[in-house]
Amino acid sequence: MLDQNDLTDFNEAVLPHLDTAYNLARWLTRNDQDAEDVVQDASLRAFKYWKGFSGRDCRSWLLAIVRNSYYSWLRKQSIQPELTEDGAIDNVDDGLPNPETVLLQNLDREMLKSALEDLRVEFREAIVLREMEGLSYKEIADISGVPIGTVMSRLARARKQLQIHLTDASARKSL
Amino acid sequence: MTCKDARNLLNAYVDGELDSAGSLSLEGHVEQCELCLSEVEKLRTLASAIERGALRFKAPPHLKRNVQAAIRAANPGARRPFFGWRWAGALASMVFIVALTWAVTSQRIRSSEEAQLVSDVLSSHVRSMMANHITDVSSSDSHTVKPWFAGRLDYSPPARDLTEQGFRLIGGRLDYIDNRPVSALVYQRSQHFINLFVWPMKDNAISQEGQLSRQGYNIIHWNQSGMTYWLVSELNVPELSECARLLKQ
Numbered sequence: 182m183l184d185q186n187d188l189t190d191f192n193e194a195v196l197p198h199l200d201t202a203y204n205l206a207r208w209l210t211r212n213d214q215d216a217e218d219v220v221q222d223a224s225l226r227a228f229k230y231w232k233g234f235s236g237r238d239c240r241s242w243l244l245a246i247v248r249n250s251y252y253s254w255l256r257k258q259s260i261q262p263e264l265t266e267d268g269a270i271d272n273v274d275d276g277l278p279n280p281e282t283v284l285l286q287n288l289d290r291e292m293l294k295s296a297l298e299d300l301r302v303e304f305r306e307a308i309v310l311r312e313m314e315g316l317s318y319k320e321i322a323d324i325s326g327v328p329i330g331t332v333m334s335r336l337a338r339a340r341k342q343l344q345i346h347l348t349d350a351s352a353r354k355s356l
Numbered sequence: 357m358t359c360k361d362a363r364n365l366l367n368a369y370v371d372g373e374l375d376s377a378g379s380l381s382l383e384g385h386v387e388q389c390e391l392c393l394s395e396v397e398k399l400r401t402l403a404s405a406i407e408r409g410a411l412r413f414k415a416p417p418h419l420k421r422n423v424q425a426a427i428r429a430a431n432p433g434a435r436r437p438f439f440g441w442r443w444a445g446a447l448a449s450m451v452f453i454v455a456l457t458w459a460v461t462s463q464r465i466r467s468s469e470e471a472q473l474v475s476d477v478l479s480s481h482v483r484s485m486m487a488n489h490i491t492d493v494s495s496s497d498s499h500t501v502k503p504w505f506a507g508r509l510d511y512s513p514p515a516r517d518l519t520e521q522g523f524r525l526i527g528g529r530l531d532y533i534d535n536r537p538v539s540a541l542v543y544q545r546s547q548h549f550i551n552l553f554v555w556p557m558k559d560n561a562i563s564q565e566g567q568l569s570r571q572g573y574n575i576i577h578w579n580q581s582g583m584t585y586w587l588v589s590e591l592n593v594p595e596l597s598e599c600a601r602l603l604k605q
Contacts, residue, residue, distance in 0.1 A: 188427065196420060203415035217419055218489065224423040225430055225479070290409045297411065311371065312406045318373050337367040340402055347402075 191231050195224070198240045201314055202247045208309045209251045211298050223250040238320070245324045248306070292354070296346040304339035311336055357385045362392050370399045422486045430479040432570060470566075473586075476533045478570055481551045481588040484529065484540065490549060491527030491542050501528045505539050513539035513554045514583075516603070523550065523599050534558075543599065550589040550599060557584045567597075576600045 202223060207216035223246045227234075234242060297305060306325060310316045322329045362385045368374050369382045386392045484490045493504040501515040508530055517525040522545055529540040531553065538555040557579055565578040574596050576587040587600050 188431075191427075192424065196423070199415045199420055199423070200412075203419060204413045207413040213416075214489075216413070217416070217422070220415070220419060221423055221426055221483070221486065225426055228427045228431065290411070293405060293409045294411060297406075308406075312403060313412045318368070318371070333368055333373075336371070337364075340367065340399060343402060344398055347405075 187231060188228075191228055194239050195227055195231075195243055198243050199224075201240060202243055204313060205244055205247050205306070205309055206251060208297070208305055209248070209302060210254070215254065219247060219250045219254050222254065223247040226250060238323075241316075241320050241324050244310070245326070248324060292347060292350045296343050296350065299346065300339055300342060304335055304342065307332060307335040308339050308343070357381050359385070359389055359392065362386065362389065363395070366392065366395050366399060370396060370403065426479065426482060426486060429482040429571060430475060432475060473534055474568070474570065474575060477551075477553055477575065477586045477588055478573060480531050480533060480540070480553070481573065484531075484542075484551060485549065490529065492529045494527035496525045496527075498525065501525065501541070504528060505530075509537060509539055511556050511583075513541060514603075515539075515541055518543065518599070518602050521598075521602050523602065545591060545595060545599070548589055548591040550587060550591060550596070552603065553586040553588070554583050557582050567593075569593075578604065580604060 199220070202220050203216055206219040206223070207213065210216045210219055223243070226249070227243055227246050230246075297308065300308065303325070307321060310321045310324065311318075316324075318329045318332045321332045325332065327335075362382055365374060365378065365382055369379060369386075374382060386396055493501055495501050496517055496519060498515040498517050502512065505513055505515075505528060513528075515525065515528060519525065523543045524545070526542050526544050526549075529542065531538050531540045533553060534555070536555060538553055541552040541554065543550040543552065565576075567574070567576045569575065573588055573590050574593050576596060578585050578600065585600075585603065587596060587603070589596055589599075591599075
C-alpha cells in the first residue's frame with residue numbers, strides 16, 4: 182500500500198517534468214487529447230513503479246515510460262506502428278550549398294511543424310528529445326532503448342529528411 | 357580524415373557529442389572542405405529554426421490536476437485528506453455524509469482480489485470521465501450498441517436502454533479490467549454519467565453482492581446469470597441503487 186509520503190515524493194520528483202512528458206507525447210501522438218491520455222497513463226504507471234525506482238535520472242525514466250505508454254496506446258487503437266528501418270545515413274547528397282541554407286532561413290513555424298509531423302515516429306522522437314529537450318545521445322539512447330549509434334543515425338536521417346522537405350516547401354512558397 | 361568519415365560525424369559534431377580530439381580533427385577537415393562546411397551550416401540553420409519556431413508544447417494547466425486525481429483514484433491508500441480536494445466543497449461534504457451512513461450499513465468488500473477489482477473499476481470510470489473518451493460507440497439504441505461489441509468480445513453484454521426509467525443509454529466502450537477486455541456500457545442521468553462494466557464470471561469469482569463508496573464515487577456490484585456487474589458513478593446512492601435494481605430485472 183502506498184502512503185501519503187510516496188505521493189508527496191512522487192509529486193515533487195516527477196511532476197516538474199510534466200511539460201517534457203507532454204511535449205514528447207504530443208509529438209508522438211500528434212494530437213492534444215491523445216497526448217493527455219498517454220501522459221495520464223504514463224503517470225499512473227510511473228507511480229506504480231515509483232517504489233522500485235532508485236533515483237537516477239527521473240526525467241529520462243519518465244520519458245521512457247511515456248514512450249511505452251504511447252506504444253500501448255497505439256496497440257489499443259490497433260494502429261500498426263510504422264515499420265522502422267535503421268541503417269546507415271542515406272541520401273547524403275552532394276550538398277547544394279547556399280541557396281538551400283537561404284531557403285531554410287525563411288521557414289515559418291507551420292512549415293516546420295508539418296515537416297516534423299511527417300517524420301517517421303522514431304525520427305520525430307529523436308528530434309524532439311534532442312532539439313527541444315536538449316538531451317544527450319546517451320539519454321536518448323536510454324529512453325528509446327537503442328544503441329547510441331542508432332540515435333546518431335536517426336538524427337542524421339531525420340535532419341536530412343527535414344531539410345529536403347523544408348527546402349521543397351520553402352521553394353514552393355517563394356514561387 | 358576522409359570526407360566520408362567526416363560526413364558520418366557531422367551531426368555528432370554539431371550536437372557537441374564528439375570528444376575534443378574528434379572535434380578537432382573534424383574541424384580540421386571542415387575548414388578545408390566546402391561541402392562539409394555547407395552541411396554544418398545547414399544543420400545549424402535547421403537547429404536554430406526549430407528553436408526559433410518555439411515548437412515545444414506545454415502541458416495544459418488541467419493535466420497536472422488530472423494526473424494527480426487519477427493517481428489518487430487508482431491508489432486509495434495514497435489519497436489526500438478529503439477536505440483538501442479543491443473541487444469538493446459543499447457538494448462533497450453531502451456526499452461524504454451519505455457515504456458515511458452507507459459505509460456503516462453496507463457490506464464491506466474486503467478481500468485483496470476484490471480490492472484490486474474495485475480499484476480497477478474505479479480508475480477505469482475516472483479515466484473515462486477525464487480523458488473525454490467515455491464511449492467508443494455512441495448510441496441510445498441497444499440494437500446499435502450490442503452488435504458493436506460482437507466482434508470485439510467473446511461474450512454479448514446486455515445493453516438495455518433505460519431512458520424511460522430515467523437512465524439514458526448513451527453508448528458503449530471497450531475497456532480492460534481483471535486481465536481481460538470487458539464491455540463498459542454508459543448511462544446518463546441528468547449531468548451524471550454511469551459506467552456499467554459487465555463480463556463473464558470467473559469460476560472462483562466472489563459471489564457476494566456489495567456496495568461501497570470511494571472518494572465520492574459509488575460502486576455497486578452483483579453477479580447474475582453467470583455475468584459479473586459493476587456499476588460506478590458519482591451519482592447518489594439511492595439513484596444508483598435504483599439503476600442497479602432496473603438492470604437486475
